[in-house]
Amino acid sequence: GSLTCPKCRQAGRHFFVKVSEVFTPEVFLSYNSGTYDRLTGLHSTQEVAKKLKQILEREADVACWFDEGKERGGANAWMMKMNRLDSGQAAAMADARQGVEKCSVVLLLLSDAYLNTDACKRDFLTA
Secondary structure, three states, X not given: OEEEOHHHHXXXXXXEEEHHHHOOOOEEEXXXXXXEEOOOOEEHHHHHHHHHHHHHXXXXXXXXXXXXXXXXXXXXXXXXXXXXXXXXXXXHHHHHHHHHHHOOEEXXXXXXXXXXXXXXXHHHHHO
């Protein structure tokens, strides 16, 4: 993932900063987005990952990270399977791999969908 640096933006410099370049999170949460609820606009497992991240950071005081991007699954899974990644998708996959490699702990939120997703399998094998 990346953050926007307001001071860099204000100075007219490159203002997107990769989180992994600033610090190394201790825990990486690997998950498949899960079922999409059209009513709420949320993915079920992604919401579990967000809540788990908040709890771990607040209660255990550990830095956590997970890929919130939609470019690793869902509608783009077919393109990824065919190795037709655009630059954003390739960058997201590289960020996730780096997140898995650098973290001390990788938590896998396993589901049937997780085991059938290429990006999740890569997280698992890298961990």
